Amino acid sequence: MVSTTSSSQNPDDLAWSEVGQLGxxxxxxxxxxxxxxxxxxxxxxxxxxxxxxxxxxxxxxxxxxxxxxxxxxxxxxxxxxxxxxxxxxxxxxxxxxxxxxxxxxxxxxxxxxxxxxxxxxxxxxxxxxxxxxxxxxxxxxxxxxxxxxxxxxxxxxxxxxxxxxxxxxxxxxxxxxxxxxxxxxxxxxxxxxxxxxxxxxxxxxxxxxxASTAPVEAWRMVFRRHWAKQHFGLILVAFVLVAGGAYNVTSSNEANEAKSTLDTCQFLDLVSSECTQAQKDWDNAIESAWSMAAIGLVAGAFGAVEFQRPDEHGQWPSNIKQDQDVIEEPKTPTSRHDTKRKGSWKSRNSEEE
Known part of the structure; x- marks a missing residue:
């Protein structure tokens, strides 16, 4: 017996999984x-x-x-x-x-x-x-x-x-x-x-x-293989910022003076406006170092990493480049006259005949 009951669900309705993906x-x-x-x-x-x-x-x-x-x-x-x-x-x-x-x-x-x-x-x-x-x-x-x-x-x-x-x-x-x-x-x-x-x-x-009805585009992050001047510039900026942040905490005169004053205040258990200002200066030096390091890491990431998407054939750019770089070595044509002959001249003549 064939059931004639039709589904009440509209075929154009989205499934819950599709709703979740869209959200x-x-x-x-x-x-x-x-x-x-x-x-x-x-x-x-x-x-x-x-x-x-x-x-x-x-x-x-x-x-x-x-x-x-x-x-x-x-x-x-x-x-x-x-x-x-x-x-x-x-x-x-x-x-x-x-x-x-x-x-x-x-x-x-x-x-x-x-x-x-x-x-x-x-x-x-x-x-x-x-x-x-x-x-x-x-x-x-x-x-x-x-x-x-x-x-x-x-x-x-x-x-x-x-x-x-x-x-x-x-x-x-x-x-x-x-x-x-x-x-x-x-x-x-x-x-x-x-x-x-x-x-x-x-x-x-x-x-x-x-874009919402199109399939989700695939992408990936890979280490940069082809470098330009701007990429080296970003890496240089990253090193400068990280080094500047380290210098701001370890070698800056203002930071060292604030740290010395703060250590004295903590050792003698002092509470004064000078101690409060030293605490603010030291905290600001640490926060500046972290800030510069964070910006440097972001700059270095943009310089060392690239985002890739596959082309219309589904191939990744790096794979295409590798395929282009692979060049088959030309084979040198060989002739039977170039081979080194072995045996006596009688046996060679009989083989050629």
Whole structure:
């Protein structure tokens, strides 16, 4: 007896295994963001990790403030040995010196936002690699400009409020509220908005749909066999950073002085501001060493390792190269006249006949 009962399941429905695979496929983006956030937090534990970038932004901030609002509106000075301190000057600012002291920290440099947006773009499926790289360069440039504009806006906000309430500390509250709003959620809205606009302009929905239905691409990491100048440069950078981190702990005068003071404080069981500062300096030296070593290891990994994908025939690039390198040795044609004859001339004549 043949059963005529039809299945109630739609053939187009996804199986639970397929749903799980699809979820894992799209879970790569938040997982990648978490890994990038953790790495960024680790390398920026010491103060002024991004010192050169902080210095350039502080210089541009100072120059633009003086250019827009008049000479003397701001003054550039040092903070922890770096030219990252900005003093906003106005007669109505609170305090005996009528200025507001600020500085560009590593969190204010905008690098965090650049890494976040670059990860979103890099993890988007179906978009050509060259288009991703060009988009990341343009978006990071836009973020850099927006961050400078955010810093320049501090001065007019503070002046507007302090003119209404001269020499009152409360007049600086709107400036700090602006800073907090941008830091906590403002930049996040801008970054997600930039990615959504880019995603729509490059045809992201259709590309992602095609990529989701396509089979999962295989890839592997192998030790680099063909080296170029940039790869040797990355290895050199890795050695320099690791050596610099080791020097920062073992041979730096500031670190040695902090360690000596800290040992004295611990031996004599002292509690003072000098001991507290020595502890901070020593911790900062260790964190800087770990930060430089981590960046060096990442640079060395990019220089020594390459990512490979199989071609349309399913062959890996290294295997293709090996096949091309294998050249068969040409065989020299032989003739019976070239062989060394053995035996008597009578037997050879009978064999030839």
């Amino acid at each position: 894992l496929r799209y879970a790569r983006i938040p997982l990648a963001l978490l890994c990038v956030e953790a790495f960024y937090w680790f390398i920026t534990m010491p103060s002024d990790t991004l010192g050169p970038i902080q210095v350039t932004e502080a210089w541009i901030w100072n120059e633009m403030t003086n250019f827009i609002f008049g000479e003397g509106a701001s003054t550039l000075s040092t903070h922890n040995g770096w030219m990252t301190r900005i003093e906003l000057n106005h007669v109505d600012f609170p305090g005996s010196f009528n200025h507001v002291a600020l500085y560009v920290s590593d969190e204010c440099a905008g690098v965090h936002e650049m890494i976040f947006l670059s990860t979103l773009v890099a993890m988007t499926e179906g978009v050509p690699q060259k288009l991703k790289i060009r988009s990341i360069i343009v978006m990071c440039s836009i973020i850099y400009v927006l961050n400078i504009m955010r810093l320049v806006v501090f001065y007019p906000i503070a002046v507007q409020e302090c003119v209404a309430m001269p020499n009152q500390a409360e007049c600086l509250i709107p400036m700090w509220e602006w800073h907090t709003a941008v830091y906590q959620w403002g930049f996040l809205v801008v970054l997600v908005g930039m990615w959504l606009v880019w995603f729509w302009k490059v045809g992201g929905p259709a590309r992602t749909l095609d």
